[in-house]
Amino acid sequence: MFRAIVCGLLLFASPLLSADDGVPWSExxxxxRQALGGMxxxxxxxxxxxxxxxxxxxxxWGTMSPEQQKDARQRLRKWQDLDPDQRQQLQxxxxxxxxxxxxxxxxxxxxxxRFNDLSPEQREQMRERWQNMSEEERNEIRQRxxxxxxxxxxxxxxxxxN
Numbered sequence: 001m002f003r004a005i006v007c008g009l010l011l012f013a014s015p016l017l018s019a020d021d022g023v024p025w026s027e028x029x030x031x032x033r034q035a036l037g038g039m040x041x042x043x044x045x046x047x048x049x050x051x052x053x054x055x056x057x058x059x060x061w062g063t064m065s066p067e068q069q070k071d072a073r074q075r076l077r078k079w080q081d082l083d084p085d086q087r088q089q090l091q092x093x094x095x096x097x098x099x100x101x102x103x104x105x106x107x108x109x110x111x112x113x114r115f116n117d118l119s120p121e122q123r124e125q126m127r128e129r130w131q132n133m134s135e136e137e138r139n140e141i142r143q144r145x146x147x148x149x150x151x152x153x154x155x156x157x158x159x160x161x162n
Contacts, residue, residue, distance in 0.1 A: 022048025023055040032058035 025033070025043045033040070035058035043051065064072065082090070097108060115123060130138070 022046075022051035028055060028058070029062075031062040035061045 025040055028036070032055055036043075036054060039046075039054070046054070061069065061072070079087070097105060100108065115126070118126070133141075
């Protein structure tokens with residue numbers, strides 16, 4: 001799910017990452033126009049950043065295998081099914097990730113991979129444990145993580161309160 005969300009954020013956050021003059025419909029390749037379907041009538045009404053983002057997405061779409069296209073459709077559906085608050089939280093999380101230095105980003109990716117390598121049961125147990133923690137317990141964990149990233153050492157682990 002996290003990977004789907006990150007891909008959705010990359011898709012929808014790219015206008016925040018670069019500004020440009022847009023792409024005229026006539027300059028799109030045939031495969032891009034086909035991927036963008038019935039957007040031709042509204043194309044000139046779209047903001048330039050959105051045009052560029054869609055053009056890049058349509059170009060990528062043309063290079064994907066059918067399986068990759070299927071996965072992308074599923075990720076987009078998941079993104080569309082989120083309520084506005086969930087989308088905003090994810091966008092803010094993505095922005096925080098973008099503001100991390102490369103070493104911290106690498107640590108996030110490693111931790112995500114470790115989490116993803118767990119069995120579904122183990123992942124669910126971790127989610128439940130996190131959700132059952134008090135805000136104070138969560139903040140203690142966050143604080144330890146910040147200390148760890150600040151000095152490169154692992155702080156002494158405290159047992160969760162039951």
